[in-house]
Amino acid sequence: MSALVQVEGLVKHFPVRRGLFGLGAREVVRAVDGVSFEIPAGRTLALVGETGSGKTTVGRALLRLVEPTDGRFTFDGIDVFGLGSPELRALRRRMQVIFQDPSGSLNPRMTVGEAIAEPLVIHRLASRAERPARVTELLAEVGLDAGFAPRYPHELSGGQRQRVGIARALALRPQFLICDEPVTALDVSVQAQVLNLLKDLQQAHGLTYLFIAHDLAVVRNVADRVAVMYAGRIVEEAPVDRLYAAPRHPYTRSLLSAVPVPDPDAPRNRIVLSGDVPSPVSPPDGCRFHPRCPHPLKGERCAREAPELRDFGGDQRAACHFGEKPM
Amino acid sequence: MTAPLLSVRDLKTYFVTPAGTARAVDGVSWELRPGETLAVVGESGSGKTVTSLSILRLIPEPPGHVLPGSLIEFEGRNLLTLSPPELRAVRGNGIAMVFQEPTVSLNPVFTVGDQIAEVARVHLGLSRVEARARAVEMLEQVGVPDAARRADEYPHQLSGGTCQRVMIAMALICHPKVLIADEPTTALDVTVQAQILELLERKQAELGMAVLLITHDLGIVAGVADRVAVMYGGQVVETAATRDLFAHPLHPYTAGLLASVPRLDGGRGRLSGIPGGVPPATAWPSGCRFHPRCPHAWDRCRTDEPPLLDGPAPGQSARCWLVTEPGRRKAT
Secondary structure, three states, rough: OOOOEEEEEEEEEEEEEEEEEHHOOOEEEEEEEEEEEEEEEOOOOEEEEOOOHHHHHHHHHHOOOOOOEEEEEEEOEHHHOOOOHHHHHHHHHEEEEEOOOHHHHOOOOOHHHHHHHHHHHHHOOOOOHHHHHHHHHHHHHHOHHHOOOOOHHHHHHHHHHHHHHHHHHHOOOOEEEEOOOOOOOOOOEEEEEEHHHHHHHHHOOOOOOEEEOOOOHHHHHOEEEEEEEEEEEEEEEEEEEHHHHHOOOHHHHHHHHHHOOOOOOOOOOOOOOOOOOOOOOOOOOOOOHHHHHHOOOOOHHHOOOOOOOOOOOOOEEEEEOOOOOOO | OOOEEEEEEEEEEEEEEEOEEEEEEEEEEEEEEOOOOEEEEEEOOOOHHHHHHHHHOOOOOEEEEOOOOOOEOOOOEEEOOOHHHHHHHHHOOOOOEOOOOOHHOOOOOOOOOHHHHHHHHHOOOOOOHHHHHHHHHHHHOOOOOOOHOOOOHHHHOOOOHHHHHHHHHHHOOOOOOOOEEEEEOOOHHHHHHHHHHHHHHHHHHHHHOOEEEEEEHHHHHHHHEEEEEEEOOEEEEEEEEEHHHHOOOOOHHHHHHHHHHOOOOOOOOHHHHHHHHOOOOOOOOOOOOOOOHHOOOOOHHHHOOOOOEEEOOOOOEEHHHHHHHHHHHOOO
16 A cells, blocks of 8 residues: 655755845755655654754645645645646645744634634635534644633643644644644643644544654654654654664764753763754765764765665665664 | 852842733742752743843843842852942853853844954953954864854854854853853754753863753753752742752652653653643742642642752752652652
């Protein structure tokens, strides 16, 4: 059986002009540069990376909030990038998004009830008479009582606003949710509540998630499979347990080692990478990670030849010339 | 035990808001000893940042004000009663601060070299040329490669991590005895965060300074702090040596926070979390401020506000009646 979500060779380049008033040279920001993955129905793939890795652009390109430069996205057998706007609008019913900042994605002049009902109105899915009951039902699903419907976003806490954002995304009964850093802006005790909610909803409705995040501990808690992005490409991809237990790529290894562990007695083998994420305008030749790579075997080949994603068994793939000898 | 370098006693910082008086910091006390790292941990609205801003009198007045009776003692002087010139001497030379948003804290129209040099001229009385040389030297010390060239760049030309290094260079140029680091790595990526934490640890060891680390991240606390003060509702609800706090949290809020954190070695199981949310500072609950969210709360918690009570481990105390009535702790 083929996966519900299939992405092949996704590319998104942004042309930019440098200099004052954009009069300078033309350049291309290679935000996403050949990304492929699949998500079977009912599963969660986490896309992990740091600022500038391209993870958010992947999500936006899949929804065609930005037009992809190249690649193919097949959703339940439908070629999404080939659709015209009426078909795309119909398909958006089945694919929804949850953003990081719930206060930025809710209209401050709309009550919670209006915000949740809006997608129903736009897609003509519920009559005026049916809407209040549907809103109450959706609020209940995200753990809020009906008393929230007449309130405005500024009256809510961050966690409550994110629940409203989730209710709104669920209003159209989608199959596929792109969650872009959904708990990043929340306090840790509230973050735990929202993560639990996302897992409950997935189970109740068989939802498929693309979970975009930078926090590896959060990802460990929600994902079935993890893809690690660096400078516009996936550098490693594996089932969650395998990725955390035996990472093949030195970047994955470094990322994992850099996560502060809430245990004063935990051994600290932090690998501190030098430098910053490379500029997406002029990524390094060869392996894009090579200027920062701490792998002892790193050599001249890494600077010359870009490693392909290779299979290492156990459904694990990594793009490193020395994947056989991980750090 | 060594005498504290900086002590905060019964600090109360209130704000006048349309919704009433917000008691953002409401009776906070702790001590920072020479060379140690004290972490002040809490979620949004706990009062941790207002505490740190109150120390150097950076609270905007109005709407904020520090109540009489509050004491912030540094080297035997109450910072709250110092004149502006005396206070300026303490800022920089005695106590320096690093903020969360390095890109916002730097002035966008001056080069970073000029901004660091300015500190050296004001606080160390160096000449323009000396100050410039000192700025470049500081940039090298905080690990900015190609420091002489970087000194001529503007904040927008630098990455977030480099901007934070610049902030640290500015803070450390006068060799302060205390560094207040308020969420110094929150806006940074995890690999850059690791660089900055390592830098702070190295500079702390070199200069022998004490660090007050304000953070929400228990992972960072576990890695760097000697002692921890957990804040909730404008108060310190638990204080302990780091190891004791993580091994045997006394306060149910501390325990709840620890159980909320997803772990790298955890599975896909449900996180226990803490029900509800932080109440607004204008309307703290009666009795124990945590009681509406507490799984153990009983009648007394709703009416009587617990003081900080000493627990079994030395130096560990918690604002919780369970310390005196441990039998009421429910198995969770």
